[in-house]
Amino acid sequence: MPKDRKTPDKRGYFGAFGGKFVPETLMCALEALEHELTKALKDGKFLSDLNYYLKYYAGRPTPLYFAKRLTEKLKGAKIYLKREDLAHTGAHKINNTLGQALLAKRMGKSRIIAETGAGQHGVATATVGAMFGFKCDVYMGTEDIKRQSLNVYRMKLMGARVIPVDSGSKTLKDATNEAIRDWVTNVRDTHYILGSVVGPHPYPFMVREFQSVIGKEAREEILRVEKRLPDFLIACVGGGSNSIGLFHPFAKDKKVRFIGVEAAGGGLSSKKHAATLIKGKTGVLHGSKSYLLQDKDGQVSMVHSISAGLDYPGVGPEHSYYKETGRASYVGVSDRDALFGFKLLSECEGIIPALEPSHAVYYASKIAPRLAMNKIIIVNLSGRGDKDIDIVKEHIRFK
Numbered sequence: 401m402p403k404d405r406k407t408p409d410k411r412g413y414f415g416a417f418g419g420k421f422v423p424e425t426l427m428c429a430l431e432a433l434e435h436e437l438t439k440a441l442k443d444g445k446f447l448s449d450l451n452y453y454l455k456y457y458a459g460r461p462t463p464l465y466f467a468k469r470l471t472e473k474l475k476g477a478k479i480y481l482k483r484e485d486l487a488h489t490g491a492h493k494i495n496n497t498l499g500q501a502l503l504a505k506r507m508g509k510s511r512i513i514a515e516t517g518a519g520q521h522g523v524a525t526a527t528v529g530a531m532f533g534f535k536c537d538v539y540m541g542t543e544d545i546k547r548q549s550l551n552v553y554r555m556k557l558m559g560a561r562v563i564p565v566d567s568g569s570k571t572l573k574d575a576t577n578e579a580i581r582d583w584v585t586n587v588r589d590t591h592y593i594l595g596s597v598v599g600p601h602p603y604p605f606m607v608r609e610f611q612s613v614i615g616k617e618a619r620e621e622i623l624r625v626e627k628r629l630p631d632f633l634i635a636c637v638g639g640g641s642n643s644i645g646l647f648h649p650f651a652k653d654k655k656v657r658f659i660g661v662e663a664a665g666g667g668l669s670s671k672k673h674a675a676t677l678i679k680g681k682t683g684v685l686h687g688s689k690s691y692l693l694q695d696k697d698g699q700v701s702m703v704h705s706i707s708a709g710l711d712y713p714g715v716g717p718e719h720s721y722y723k724e725t726g727r728a729s730y731v732g733v734s735d736r737d738a739l740f741g742f743k744l745l746s747e748c749e750g751i752i753p754a755l756e757p758s759h760a761v762y763y764a765s766k767i768a769p770r771l772a773m774n775k776i777i778i779v780n781l782s783g784r785g786d787k788d789i790d791i792v793k794e795h796i797r798f799k
Contacts, residue, residue, distance in 0.1 A: 433606075511591070691715050708755075746767060756783060
């Protein structure tokens with residue numbers, strides 16, 4: 401990645417990817433959001449408030465934990481876990497919703513909306529809605545409502561309205577469609593808290609900035625413990641916010657390899673996967689040009705993953721840029737192997753991961769034994785597994 405290239409550029413492009421492909425009615429709202437974001441990121445009071453809530457409300461910094469028993473079992477590279485599962489609400493999503501909620505307050509909005517798949521972004525949005533006093537609506541596909549009933553209940557407990565979406569695949573893509581339609585209609589009093597590094601500019605940049613706290617902390621923590629940078633950073637990729645949050649602060653450190661792990665579902669040769677960067681091609685989805693899973697007619701493909709948070713046919717434009725420039729490598733992990741990673745970490749470390757980062761745990765478990773014992777891997781443990789227990793129970797049974 402060229403050191404002199406700023407990403408994104410003034411038009412919101414990461415190389416050839418990004419931009420704003422939205423109805424004219426949203427252009428003014430996006431420009432106002434970009435203007436306010438630019439000011440906020442230079443405003444000491446805004447940054448001080450954000451840091452306050454990240455520390456005293458979300459519980460940051462999250463620890464970088466040496467997975468000693470897992471490392472010993474695999475007999476290879478040292479494995480560290482960035483414990484985003486310990487942040488308030490149980491995932492990295494709170495980093496972004498706190499930042500966007502503070503922006504919504506600056507802009508005088510009275511209502512916030514969100515899309516959600518696995519429910520963690522919805523929970524994090526409902527959380528800041530309750531804490532800051534916003535009216536809060538969350539769009540969620542009916543398939544995901546069934547899969548993530550615990551998170552649906554959590555959102556309702558905090559006063560949010562969960563709006564079922566019964567169109568299309570009834571999952572994250574369709575929930576995002578409905579949230580955008582809502583925002584077009586109610587842009588005057590409503591801020592859309594998009595949950596990943598997708599969508600029209602400035603969302604991919606903004607969410608990256610709020611999630612980069614993950615990588616900044618991990619960098620400081622590994623230098624303190626090991627006195628050097630890691631050899632590999634591994635994180636799951638759906639839309640891609642947890643992985644970009646880990647990767648970005650290391651972007652100029654060329655010796656640190658980035659590996660993004662996509663959902664291979666029932667296999668990359670099947671049609672039941674969500675491996676956008678591996679199997680997709682360039683297209684436009686939800687206001688941004690990026691890699692996209694499409695059929696032969698150019699229509700958005702139906703996708704599948706056992707993890708609702710990776711069940712998305714697109715990906716953030718910065719990930720597409722990393723793929724094109726070779727800065728990151730992207731691999732696929734199947735549902736079956738993700739379940740293996742889920743069980744492996746639970747048994748070795750007493751840490752029950754969400755199904756999303758279980759994909760990354762599995763991939764780390766495959767490469768660690770092939771590496772020298774002085775090599776270092778950091779896996780972003782982006783969320784905890786409480787929400788997925790009912791799904792896992794269908795596949796892993798005990799006597």
